[in-house]
Amino acid sequence: MSLIFNQKLLIKKKVILLSFLLLSLILSQSVHAKKCLYIASYHQGYEWSDGVERGLRSQLEGKCEIKQLNMDTKRNPDETFKKAAGLIARDLILSWQPDVVIASDDNASRYVIQPYFKDHDIPFVFCGINWTVDAYGYPYSNATGMVEVAPIMELFDKVSAVIGMPHNVFYLGVDVLTERKNFSRFEEEAKIRNIQIKKGLATTAQEWMDFYIEAQNYDFVIIGGNAGINDWNKTTILDTIHQHTQKLSVTIQGWMVPYTILGLTKIPEEQGEWAGQVALYILDGAKPSDIPIVSNRKWDIWINEVILKHTTIKIPLSLNKKSKKVKH
Incomplete structure (x- = not known):
């Protein structure tokens, strides 16, 4: 009697185990x-x-x-x-x-x-x-x-809070589809605010740096993306920025914050x-x-204190408190 009971128990355990394995297989599949x-x-x-x-x-x-x-x-x-x-x-x-x-x-x-x-x-x-x-x-x-x-209206508002009402702006980007689309949006907002806008769409790092130096003749600079410039060198670019920056630079691109004073960036x-x-x-x-x-x-607000210290630009306290900081 005990033998028969043990055999039945063993069979029951095997059935339960097989059922569990089959269920696991089905769930896995x-x-x-x-x-x-x-x-x-x-x-x-x-x-x-x-x-x-x-x-x-x-x-x-x-x-x-x-x-x-x-x-x-x-x-x-x-x-x-x-x-x-x-x-x-x-x-x-x-x-x-x-x-x-x-x-x-x-x-x-x-x-x-x-x-x-x-x-x-x-x-x-x-x-x-x-x-x-x-x-x-x-x-x-x-x-x-x-x-x-992108928060373009908000970005223009922040610019006015920092430097007063601008009269002109230089857009510095790359000659690719995304940048041309972005420029057209900035152009629309600039026209609404009666701000003259000029673009420079670079294809090489040297061209980008030449445009950046030219942009210092404008009230502020909008920095677009850099993807598409295959010879981009961060050290060389930053040397140029630190040497020549006089005007407020702004961006909506998170990865361009290291090259820009003020950023309102998408996430x-x-x-x-x-x-x-x-x-x-x-x-x-x-x-x-x-x-x-x-x-x-x-979006995030950024202030690049490394570039800012090379200028005489003063960031309002209210904006400074709300921003994340780039310090190196």
């Missing part, structure tokens, strides 16, 4: 069945893209299988290269069949989503598109996202975190068309 593809328009090492990626991965890690493709179109702005990168992304999407695709910055929408996946069965979440989605025809039935806007992690959260909603069954397109809502 269901977790790994969720596939998230992240397409970055630019390259790892570009500070904006790295911030978006950090925010995205903070939401998705452990919740889906993540695959990433970097289009590298910031360092390679040639139209032929960008179209080829778009084809590589298209082929990856069609072969891997992700459950959701997250795409950051303009070129992923321009060269991947718009030409190949508008109103497709595969859902997309975009982020980091500058200012407006009109050029890409959003919204689509299968896509939603976060638009990247790339905000874009990635929001896109990751929305991707999870979609994996849970939400439709992209039911999630409205939004814009970012956060």
